[in-house]
Amino acid sequence: MRKLHKYVLVVLATAVAAASCKNDEYDNRSPFDNVVYLDVAEADAIQLTTFKKTLPTLERTFSVVMSYPSAEDVRVRVEVDPSLVADYNARNAxxxxxxxxxxYELAxxxxxxxxxxxxxxxxxxxFKNLDGSGDVSELPIDATYLVPVTISSAxxxxxxxxxxxxxxxxxRSSAITSxxxxxxxxxxxxxxxKAGPxxxxFNNLTAVTYEAIIRVDDFSKHSEISTIMGVENYLLLRIGDxxxxxxxLQFDGTGDSANTPGFGKFPKKDESKLLNAGEWYHIAATYSYATREVCIYVNGKLQSRGTDLGNPASTPFNLAGRAFYDLYLQDPVKNEQxxxxxxxxxxxxxxxYDDTRQLNGDITEVRVWNVARSEQEIWENMYDVDPQTPGLIGYWKFDEGEGNVIRDWTGNGNDGVAEFDLEWPSGIEVPQLNKE
Structure with a gap:
């Protein structure tokens, strides 16, 4: 028993010593093995900082990181170094x-x-005084500048x-940057x-235009369908099927009752009409009871047109059908229908249809109209439009840059709310094809 007792004490002492070494492991390392770096530069040394022309100020945050803890405080000097601009230009042409x-100001x-x-x-x-609100002139639009931030010593x-x-x-860009x-x-x-103004x-429509600017990262993710906007099995703009x-692109006006567009799935499959992953597109789709014509536009140009499609204009169609059910809930007797x-x-x-058909990419400048817009109207206003333009019933610019609520710019109050926390990619700049 005495030998066993001594053995246990030796094992415990060894374990304690090992734990002590592990907890203070950084004390025994050479300081020359430890390095510091900028957390943002580790992800990407080039930080694209593109912003809309109306923005007066913009902040970017970062921290200095060490490879492992030190036993003492480590002072690090960070500065903006203009001498690095020439080197950057030489390496990146x-x-x-x-x-x-x-x-600019580094705090x-x-x-x-x-x-x-x-x-x-x-x-x-x-970044400050960008719109000329300070004592300097506004920063020129669509000109590109560099600000190299570097660790000078540690x-x-x-x-x-x-x-x-x-x-x-x-x-400071004239393009869409969010x-x-x-x-x-x-x-x-x-x-x-909810029932109300x-x-x-969005109800009792006889014509419609859907518009959005999108960029899909990967068409293979999720299901065969990437949803852009609309109502499933009724009036839906999507990619794939x-x-x-x-x-x-496919405009799905499925439904055979009198109060649905009823033009089916349009157009037929065509390998010459495929979108490319990673590219920005302005997408528009229109339908009108009066003309019974369905049109799809890509970057302001007609891609597909179908005629003599859909139900006769006997009953208008609805994009907010749940509001009628809300009427029933308020007065089941009066609104039993x-x-x-x-x-x-x-x-x-x-x-x-379900939670697997999201748009695997980015979206901005979304609009819904109660008229079928013409090709010329779509082309001229792809990237911006007056929120008070007649016929515009929903307009979501996605220019918040943060948060989960998307403002309806028409003033009608139909703000969008994200199901989960939204991601807002940085460095967005949508090419303006109608201004090139």
Whole structure:
């Protein structure tokens, strides 16, 4: 027993010593093995900073990171270094100039990574006076500038060369610079499910135009269908279908009752009409009872036209059918005819039949009209339109850049609400084809 007791004590002592070494492992490492770097530069040394021309200020945050904790505080100096612009241009075959100091400010030149930690507090790079609201003239539109932010030195640690500098590529753009990702997400419209003036705008229609600017990352993800907008099995603009190319637009006006468009799935499959992954497209689809004509436009140009399609104009169609069920709930006796409307599918952006048909990409500039817009009207207003234009009943610019609520710019109050937290990609700049 005495020998066993001694053996147990030896094992425990060894375990404690090992644990102590593990907890203070960084104490025994050479400081030259430790390095510091910018967290944003580790992901991508080129930080695209494109913003809309009306923005007066813009902030970008980052932190300094160490490869492992130090036993002592580590002071790190961070600065904007104009001398790095020439090197960047030489390596990237560009000719951009350094942004004037009147338009930016780095909040702190020195930060400390406390002992036992691997990251500093956030640093803020502020771009200011962009619209000329300060004592300087406004930053020129569509000109590109550089702001290299670099770690100049660190006490007790080396620099991770490839990630010690972040190059902020700054551009005040006339183009669309904000879009939301609908990957595994979609946009709901709660006001369209309730009876009232807001949902009335989307019901009793005799013509419609859907518009959106989209960029799909990958057509192979999820199901055969990528949903853009509309109402499932009623009036839906989507990409792909069963036995139909995944990359071809389809306007689905399925339904054979009098109060549905009833023009079926349009157009037929055509391998010459495929969209490419990673490209921005302005998409529009129109239908009118008066002409019984269905049209699809890509980048402002007619792609497909069908005539003599759909039901006669005996009964208008509805995009907010749930609102009629709300009338029934308010007065079941008076509105008994709407008793079965609780199953009417809702109007969404990025969702249709189930949770697997989202748009695997980004979306911006979404509109719904109660008229069939002409090709010329669509071409001229692809990237912007007056929110008070007659016939425009829903307009979601997606220019918030953050948050989960998408404002309805018509003033009608049909704001969109994301099902999950939205992602807002940075560096967005949609080419304006009608201005080239």
């Amino acid at each position: 560009t000719s951009w100039t350094m942004l004037d100091g009147a338009y 702190a030149g020195e930060v400390t990574i406390p002992a036992g930690r691997t990251s500093s507090d956030l640093l803020t790079l502020t 006490d007790g640690a080396g620099l991770l060369a490839g990630s010690a500098t972040a190059y902020y590529v700054v551009k 879009a939301a990702s609908l990957r595994d997400n979609w946009i709901n419209f709660p006001t369209l499910d 807001q949902s009335d705008l 069963a036995s139909f190319p995944r990359q071809q 709407y008793k079965g409307w609780g199953t009417f599918r809702q109007f969404f952006l990025g969702k249709s």
